[in-house]
Amino acid sequence: MSKQLDALKQFDTFSSQYAISRRSFIKSSAAVGAFAAAGGLLAACGSPSTASVATGNATATEGTVTIWDRSGDLFQVFDATIESFNKKYPKIKVKHVSVDVDAKLPTTLNTGVNVPDGSFYEDNNLPTLASHYYDITDWIQPYVKDIVPFKLRVNTHNNRIVGIPWDLDPGLLYYREDMLQEAGVDPASIQTYDDLIAAAKKVQGKFGPSCKPIHLEQDPGLTQLWVEMFANQQGTSMVDANGKLQINSPAYLNIMNFLKSVRDQNLGTRALYYGPGDVAAIENNQVAFYPWAVWAVYGPDLLFKKTKGKWRAMPLPAWTKGGTRAAVMGGSSFIIPKKAKSPHLAWLFYEHLVFSKEGYTSVYGPNKIYPGGINTSIPSYLPALGTQLYKNSEGLGGQNLWQTVTSTVKDIPGNFYIAPWYNQAVPYFGTNVQRLLDGQLTPQQVLQKSSDDIQNKLIARQ
Structure with a gap:
């Protein structure tokens, strides 16, 4: 009941908040009559990259990494990927923290105090703080050719890639x-x-x-x-x-x-x-x-x-x-702050979450939180689109929503810039x-x- 009341309070105050969050709105509006479905995921197969960048330990495979995500269903789904990540990297401890990202991340990045190693963020918020993101251009190169152009574009600033594309909406x-x-x-x-x-x-x-x-x-x-x-x-x-x-x-x-x-x-x-x-x-x-x-x-x-x-x-x-x-319409990504203590460990975590079969399947496919999988978006990493990851929609009379929505991907214009x-x-x-x-x-x-x-x-x- 307390969760429902909190969601209703969010709904009551939503209309007065112009800097909206697509994800927050899905969650709050669901309280009107039911509960919210999660956002989507993207991914595809690939082995960890060891490409180096200008700063940071580009070969580290042990230590502690602090990851910020929003509370609720997404946090739980992302949290469930840690087990498979640790099978690949047993010496990396993931400190997964539930925070109000929209409220806390801007101040944290601007002050440089207690910054996380990685964080979820809405695409429409990305440009404002782009100068505070780690340049992952070299690390992400093995996957660039297979990322939907729209998502690659919104994560690119000054001709450098500074965000890891996540859901495609x-x-x-x-x-x-x-x-x-x-x-x-x-x-x-x-x-x-x-x-x-x-x-x-x-x-x-x-x-x-x-x-x-x-x-x-x-x-x-x-x-x-x-x-x-x-x-x-x-x-x-x-x-x-x-x-x-x-x-x-x-x-x-x-x-x-x-x-x-x-x-x-x-x-x-x-x-x-x-x-x-x-x-x-x-x-x-x-x-x-x-x-x-x-x-x-x-x-x-x-x-x-x-x-x-x-x-x-x-x-x-x-x-x-x-x-x-x-x-x-909408979308979100992951960023690694410039002042992160363990940027490469954060990259390895997101590489697993977004670009490995184990990662995107555990998040996007049927899981403990969503038995039918998450169907409110699709992957923006093209190799992941070859296999249906979630079940057909009962609300759509059993329609294969996966097939319907993935059929549009090739025609999405990539020439898009967020002010x-x-x-x-x-x-x-x-x-x-x-x-x-x-x-x-x-x-x-x-x-x-x-x-x-x-x-x-x-x-x-x-």
Whole structure:
């Protein structure tokens, strides 16, 4: 009960915190009606690297290594990998510590006091503290060619790799198969976002005006993350390779026009992702389409009651006919601080966790915490995608989610850059998109105002 109360408190305060954590939100929102599923994992086979770097003992294989992870399910899953790691490295003691990473890591890295040897971190937070991360470019070379370009890019700063890619969170279109059948909509006919709007009209025509089939996100922080998924799908991001702001562009205008069209035609249910109102609408057959990251599967699997087993997943629609139907929404990685006492030991631990079969199987596959395995993301290390690691989803009627989501990986655009001020932009960009959904701003006004605000209030002040 105490855990449920703590989670509910997190949920109550979430909306006021703009620098959101995808992982924290999954955990807190689950308290509304069930419990959360974990994030995903990535990995592939490979032997430990002994490549050297400029500093640190690059050959050490004994000692103590301190690893930080968040409390809860992920901590337990990662903790379970230590046994197999110690079979490989019996002289390395892993001190696994449960901490509030988002709250503690920035201060710790900036002060340089009691820093861990390695830590979990959300991708959207990576750029801000990149100068404090250990350069692992040489160590990770044996695996680079097989890492999904998107994940390699977000862990690269100043042309050096400073993070170990972990989960890959592709976008999908979740849909109610039974509602589409009743409305005479063939899911295969939804090839573009225009097709999605047309399908939504048919579904609404069948189920009445109270059915507003497409989910529209209400939280500004999640809205910004959501929009970035749509942007990544079009091969762009808030900034380019040089850090230049590029929100006011045709790709983002496509997104704003789509959201405005859904709003203007009364085809969207606007709600906080898996909040009470959202779940109620879903269970009452008012929502039939949910374009979101793969981690939304925990709703059908663990949260929904009436509609469990009726949902299915497919690749996102394309922005243009024949265009890519793949994108990423969120993600996390591992970092090794520059001031770590045992950086090489931390690298060996993450190499085992992420790139060895023993490591990624123990985390991603069926385990004591998740008997069916973790299905809320997929590996970003390509050799691991050849074998299905988790069981089919009961919430999706037994659908092979693994096959559906891995089929999109090859088409995910890799040209994606996370701005160092990403979290600070939410009160401007995420909030302005909400004002569009309120009918207060036009698509072009959202982009112009957001660009001006970010340029003047964030970039110019750095």
